Amino acid sequence: MINSLTPFVTYIKNFKILNQVRCASQVLPQLSSEKYNVKRKSFGIIEASDVDYFKTVLSEDRVLTDDNDVLPFNIDWIKNCRGQSKLVLKPKTTQEVSTILKYCNQKRLAVCPQGGNTGLVGGSVPVFDEIVLSFILMNKIISLDEISGALICEAGCILENLDNYVREHNLIMPLDLGAKGSCHIGGNISTNAGGLRLLRYGNLHGSVLGVEAVKADGTVIDCLKSLKKDNTGYHLKHLFIGSEGTLGLVTKVAIHCPALPKAVSVGFFGVENFENILRLYASAKSSLGEILSAFEMADNDSISSTVKNLKIPNPISDYPFYVLLETHGSDETHDSEKLTRFLEKEMESGLIIDGTVTSDPAKMQTIWNLRENIAGAGLIEGYIFKYDVSLPLRSYYNLVPLLRQRLGTKASRVYGYGHVGDGNIHINVVVPKYSQEASSLLEPYIFEEVSKLKGSISAEHGVGFRKPHFIHYSKDANALQLMQQLKQLMDPNGILNPYKVLPEI
């Protein structure tokens, strides 16, 4: 059952390889403030009396001030950002979070909320001396309604732990990520995490039933209903989904867990061109509809470099494009019949040139391994510029040939792969060595092109610390102004996760 766990482990391993490559020449990442030339805002400076106060709110062991203890909270997962916090607080209750924020707001002390610290845009680590408010100890499961599938838990619960727990009750979490072994559900919600199950189980705005959140002034906003339907006034919980801890801190979560699928199958197909991938996707939606759980694509360069560089076998021959398709269903015989019929039909139509369908756990794992390892495969060949964008499906693959043309021989490889079902493509540009010339050919060009195509410059990773200055490519001036107004309303002193999400005015 659900044999897709292994690839995620591989994915995490890839992150480690990535880190080693990036960090080979340095002990610690450069300070974010220096690397990105950011000026500290005029927040209060933490004094001994503040630390003493926090020790009265929390027990002493939950107030970290030792440099060695604090250091891991200052560095992000991909070791790209480093903050200068001197203080980590580990509340255990919503009331403690509220008391801390109320005090910080009064004293103008900036706060950086931190979940599992697996974000990829520097949103979860401080930039200067923000107090790190870690949710690591708010990890209790509060209740599970096995019939409705409503799980209520604290924000610091690790996604994989929740998934393991609900699986014992024949349910699954509605989202799945490479970082599932570390990321917190509160962080998932704060960043509106997408992941691999979105095509089938929808996004968090749909599956989150309720949240409890604390505003900058310590006010607790209790929208922790576990109801599927509730039309009593503004749907406030959405303010906290995807605002990356800048409007309030999520402390508790109610989320809908779908039924555990009883059968999983995987198909891997060779396809002639991208147009045929779109036709195949339409056909899969129609033929497999309710059991389709993933529809992934990769171009030839993605697969061939993974096969060559990482010695991972390709179960079929060499083709211009590939599709990985997964089904989650309640009846193995039915699902297998549907999938086989779909394969036969589309091989006859020519949309699929060659393919394999399997429900064998080991074989499914081999196929997922190939797909999931694409992310790290190019590293051996040099430096990779990586982009995570979403585009309307008809334009999904447009940028890859455009970039190939633009970069010419300056790029050793440009390839695209991703979640077709979600319109989310990962574009990797491999160059022999990092160069400013290649960088300036790519940026802001790629964001301009994404903007023209009405795409998103950040499909799933968020804005965080790294992308506020690019946000105007995806949000117009009126929307940005409304964002600023919301921030001003909910956090007038700007203490919550400063330097993140919102561009400087």
Add this chain to the structure above:
Amino acid sequence: MINSLTPFVTYIKNFKILNQVRCASQVLPQLSSEKYNVKRKSFGIIEASDVDYFKTVLSEDRVLTDDNDVLPFNIDWIKNCRGQSKLVLKPKTTQEVSTILKYCNQKRLAVCPQGGNTGLVGGSVPVFDEIVLSFILMNKIISLDEISGALICEAGCILENLDNYVREHNLIMPLDLGAKGSCHIGGNISTNAGGLRLLRYGNLHGSVLGVEAVKADGTVIDCLKSLKKDNTGYHLKHLFIGSEGTLGLVTKVAIHCPALPKAVSVGFFGVENFENILRLYASAKSSLGEILSAFEMADNDSISSTVKNLKIPNPISDYPFYVLLETHGSDETHDSEKLTRFLEKEMESGLIIDGTVTSDPAKMQTIWNLRENIAGAGLIEGYIFKYDVSLPLRSYYNLVPLLRQRLGTKASRVYGYGHVGDGNIHINVVVPKYSQEASSLLEPYIFEEVSKLKGSISAEHGVGFRKPHFIHYSKDANALQLMQQLKQLMDPNGILNPYKVLPEI
């Protein structure tokens, strides 16, 4: 396929019966301001110069001032509310909406946005002399991406027209309502309409891809992306979903349409007690998982009064409880096998005492007819107090026996039926004749009980004009304060749909 259209027609017919009964003794409904003793707020008064201005913005035929022309816009669908507007404007473009609102905001002229005017809580009609801004002419379909399923259209498109359109492209709208023949998609989104497909296709916060909305000051907020994944800053569209036109007016919509199911089946079962309904629901979720599209319940009183009063046949015998279950799938043989196997298993287990399963359109229609006619069946017996609440599943049926006990012989019948899959129960209390005594036994008692059980006092109908003074039973003081602050931020002059949603401070 999709033979469930007919019951909705019946449902609409029931509304007509309801109206006739309620309005038999009067030509026009009483003015809302008198009936509910509301005081006009200090908005500007429309002058001839204002009307002249609007005629320069719109063509003359789109500015209605004749009493007879304006009257239908003043009365709600169930003829419970009547406003006193003297002016209806019918913009055709977002720019016109923006120009109108900018002017109204400067002149402090109040505005009541109106879609299909099918709301059940008086939210879509004016209370005093608010200008009615009708979306009736903003009814263009802008684009449909057949592969991704992204439909983009103007807010005034009628839901059924959209559904018919996308069905030609093998897609369906992700929501379905009794009022589909009249309601506008913009109104659906503004009221976060739920409906019959929510269990399968999720809620609008999940399926709306983007909106374009106009703020009170005329600012256009363009979040009309048609992407499934977009994590670039605050998810502003959710401010407009379910805020009932009080924070901004939705002018365009991008929505995800799922694949048209190729097979539909319906099961109708007799069940011993409510506990067994919950067990059966858990079993159906597990066995039918991905094809389950509706799981409805009705108690004996619901069905027997419908059979008796409306002479609609019950395809099975008399049982304490009934379950109507529907599947939407991509393979009729598979779906039928799953459903039959489920039925056999649960008849053996005793959860189902008796039942029938059919894919025959006429038979499915008979079963849906029975379910959908419950709403109007009690009218023959006297006056009905109707409540539309949602509750955690374990407490779903709690209120029916509680109310039977509380009302005793004062009620001729208390019954419950609804969408178990969404936790949404409709509770009807039939009394021989309306009495204040019965009313005060019911309210606020029922809201207090819903509140204690962490339910919602309005599952799907919204707050509108009728429920702001009950909203505190579902929203705490901090949440209400945040609502007020959002209103103040986005509509400081309070011109958008006044007297609605927000309680008086």
